[in-house]
């Protein structure tokens with residue numbers, strides 16, 4: 001009988017992340033057994049450690065939505081994958097295509113939330129809940145894709161060459177948005193609190209850089225960079241604190257893609273949307289179809305996710321502690 005080293009969050013605190021030895025269940029006809037090789041953290045994972053203020057999970061749950069690994073066994077009716085394939089789990093396991101469904105909205109089938117996640121050596125997936133990794137990516141790189149990259153792709157996929165995209169910050173979603181927008185042929189403006197991070201964003205292809213701390217009127221600067229017209233798209237990774245300025249930076253009939261919920265409390269003046277004839281569009285990760293579309297794009301353009309920190313499986317708690325400290329530059333990855 002095969003066993004798996006598996007982390008579970010037994011309560012919403014870092015100390016409650018505990019390692020167990022569990023029996024790997026037998027696979028059903030349409031299921032796939034994956035030897036997980038890497039997992040990755042996101043901003044949202046802080047909420048699962050935040051005690052009474054955070055997200056309460058109903059039972060000890062395997063954390064993390066993001067992970068990649070190798071197919072080691074397939075059920076008799078599996079036709080999407082074969083042993084040896086490199087795969088990643090889809091964030092909402094059964095959101096395959098189309099708009100966000102009710103079950104996707106309530107997270108009941110989201111990895112690491114309603115169902116067990118990826119911080120385990122072996123995991124059984126229904127074949128529909130997996131995507132093939134882009135062939136140019138390692139397991140570590142592939143593990144960064146399910147949440148931040150799919151969200152960024154959902155936000156930027158309609159961007160056209162010669163358009164200008166304003167991207168707030170240099171977090172996980174923002175860096176993917178910058179890489180995708182540049183690869184789509186757009187001009188990018190990246191903001192950050194740190195000149196050092198801006199220099200790294202420039203090295204990753206950002207065209208214009210604004211320090212939002214030394215220049216709190218960054219929306220005016222962004223407008224100036226477009227000759228006063230305004231940017232075509234904003235990747236709004238922050239939320240109410242910055243939304244008004246994001247709208248003010250946007251051209252008539254441009255789009256603010258609202259992704260962020262850092263401090264999700266606040267009011268904005270809706271007349272700015274009307275006056276600027278701006279569309280504010282809510283973005284929530286994405287379907288399997290978007291994930292697969294993005295992977296084709298990543299492979300075709302030779303894009304590689306930016307990784308900031310690597311931790312061994314045995315040091316998973318240190319990876320969560322690093323995430324809790326706040327963002328540096330690049331994704332935090334755990335390798336198995």
Ligand SMILES: NC(=O)c1ccc[n+]([C@@H]2O[C@H](COP(=O)([O-])OP(=O)(O)OC[C@H]3O[C@@H](n4cnc5c(N)ncnc54)[C@H](OP(=O)(O)O)[C@@H]3O)[C@@H](O)[C@H]2O)c1
Pocket residue numbers: 042043044147148151168169170171172173174191192193194197212237238241242258259260261262283284285326327328
């Ligand atoms: N809607 C969805 O489906 C979805 C999916 C993924 C993430 N999210 C949300 O999107 C947000 C970002 O996620 P993430 O994973 O990219 O987080 P992250 O890696 O922790 O990055 C957060 C970044 O936000 C930037 N930031 C903070 N305050 C800012 C401000 N006032 N102006 C501009 N930038 C600011 C910082 O950039 P600097 O360090 O450069 O200053 C920081 O790096 C979070 O709220 C997360 O929950 C939503």
